[in-house]
Amino acid sequence: MKQTLCLSFAALLAGTSPVFSQRATPAVAKDPAQYGKPFANVPTALNATIYQVNMRGFSKEGTFKAVMARLDSIKALDVNVVYLMPIFPIGKVRAVDSPFAVQNYTAVNPEFGTLADLRALVDGAHARGLAVMLDWVGNHTSFDHAWITEHPDWYVRDATGAIVNPIPEWKDIAQLDFSKPDLRAAMISALRYWVLQANIDGYRFDYADGPSQEFFTEALRSLHSIPRHKLLLLAEGDKKKYYLQGGFDLCYDFGFMNVMKGDIFAKGKSVKLIDSVNTANYRNAPANTRMVRYTSNHDINAWEGTPQQLFGGERGAMAAFVVASYMKAVPMIYNGQEVGHKERVTFMGERKPIDWTPNPALTREYKQLIRFRNGSDAVRNGTLTSYSSDDVCAFTKTAGKEQVLVLANLRNKPVSYQLPAPVGSGWRNALGNQPATVGSTLTLQPYQYLILKK
Helix, strand or coil: CCCCEEEEEECCCCCCCCCCCCCCCCCCCCCCCCCCCCCCCCCCHHHCCEEEECHHHHCCCCCHHHHHCCHHHHHHCCCCEEEECCCCCECCCCCCCCCCCECCCCCCCCCCCCHHHHHHHHHHHHHCCCEEEEEECCCEEECCCCHHHHCHHHECECCCCCECCCCCCCCCEEEECCCCHHHHHHHHHHHHHHHHHCCCCEEEECCCCCCCHHHHHHHHHHHHCCCCCCEEEEEECCCHHHHHHCCCCEEECHHHHHHHHHHHHHCCCCCCHHHHHHHHHHCCCCCCCEEEECCCCHHHHHHCCCHHHHCCCHHHHHHHHHHHHHCCEEEEEECCHHHCCCCCCCCCCCCCCCCCCCCHHHHHHHHHHHHHHHHCHHHHHCEEEECCCCCEEEEEEEECCEEEEEEEECCCCCEEEECCHHHCCCCEECCCCCECCCCCEEEECCCCEEEEEC
């Protein structure tokens, strides 16, 4: 659902029993047996590169098996995390065909396959060095979830006694009441279920501004206590201070996306606005926190447009992606953008599968950019120094003796850029390692970017 997103890597704590808040809470249900062997190579949050899969648009079949058939192609992009949109059965009452109206938290939507199919997909991802995250829709259920009749007190009600629908345009969802300890315990039990039953490596928490902070405190502590699992926990919400300083290490950056597509690309405002976004996002944030940036995701793609539509065509989309993934963030790719798919990939209503007809040059470009980023400590975790002009996003990233210079013209016209004296000389092309002639003044072609190193 459309909100600001946040991501966290949680190192596993020792122990086998859930640990909740300081005061007593109901015990969670007995855990199922562990399926498979916990994945040992889950990346740290700072080193994650995320690939989002919308099963309903990923293939004509729309199944786990169809995703598994393309795991080698996903791995070839050099990503290390696969994030699956909601896999749960969808409610039939007041239905709008949305995967965010969950009917059962411990079952698989039969349109995608079976639990065995999900396990096979997770096993296949792990065999290729990919971690797997599930989308967790915890703020609300469908109106035909069993809790509606079994635990009616677990829902928020209005003055007339009717269950509250938290988001009017999503008429198929019923608001849960997280002041109820039994509800929190049941939700935590379901969260633990998939870590153990399908051996998954974490979650994205949908609409995380809905559940209480108390719930997240209890849930994270419980998930962290599962033996031998390292977990990535992704929260969708707009409370940056809470997520950055309250246990979540990474936040998805809707502010960055809005500035890029709305202010810089659509309105032609100064590129220096990105510096203001960085300052706001990282003010008082711990050193190990990062924003997650992207040029597309399921909401942006479905409701606003493809990267090409939002960023002035293929070249503009790639210039925007370089800034999103190199400046000071963890990158996320939405399925299909690596082949330049021109249609929106919807997740409800009519199915329009991605056309995977190869676009070799574009796919190769994504691979080069991601591979260099993943191999560069400076790009991933180095110190950022901005030299941006009104038209060019320019910055260095420095870690030890490694230094990377990025120049990206974010205008659909040639732009002259004066290289600041502190940047110096001796640069080489980072993607090809050839010497680069960089004078004091450069002319960058429309949407041209340069990635240099020394």
